[in-house]
Amino acid sequence: MFHGLNPAMGWLFAVALGLYRRSRRVVLLSLIPIALGHAMAAACVLAAGLSLSMSVDHHVLNRICGVILIGWAAWHALRGHRMRSQVGMQAKFAGLTAWSFVMSGVHGAGLMLIPALLPVCDGFPSGGSSTSVLPGIRGLLAGIGPVAAVAVAALTVHTIAMLLTTGIVSLLVFDQFGVACLRTKWVNFDLMWTASLAGCGAIQLGI
DSSP: OHHHHOGGGTHHHHHHHHHHHTOHHHHHHHHHHHHHHHHHHHHHHHHHHHHHHTTSOHHHHHHHHHHHHHHHHHHHHHHGGGOOOOOOTTOOHHHHHHHHHHHHHHHTTTTTHHHHHHHHHTTSOOSTTOSSHHHHHHHHHHHHHHHHHHHHHHHHHHHHHHHHHHHHHHHHIIIIIOTTHHHHSOOOHHHHHHHHHHHHHHHHHTO
């Protein structure tokens, strides 16, 4: 829901595209590639993080996640606001999906899902602690299925919540408030997201 409320994650672009083409239907259709690109970016991060969780001690991985989250927050505070959309109002499905993928990756979509999922994955077999190659491989393979299922479930819930929130906000802005509401009735979600990344990173490090 937090991602869905953030204008940088897509609803502002969907509204702008709808206003440009003077169509409510365009606003709704724009949500599909936006959600797809966001889910793809989060899935890439999840796949990388949870793959490491199969071979790296979770306590160590928690620390690594904490450092990455704080580092990403610092980068976002210093450079994130300089990112600009390279997609115009004539964007098609593929272009909008690519734009959403890049923007979501820049914002660190999926980063905070990893530490949230690590405790859930603690009970699954891991190949990292075995001194024998074959049992280690068997343990790794045995753990991939359950970990993947949990990751897919988390990603699905995340994407549905983001899509519903984005859709509701997009329609409210398009039908009722207009984009001028951003000047007087909105908050800086980029700043809140940066603080959230840093805060979660500090929790992971036990600060």
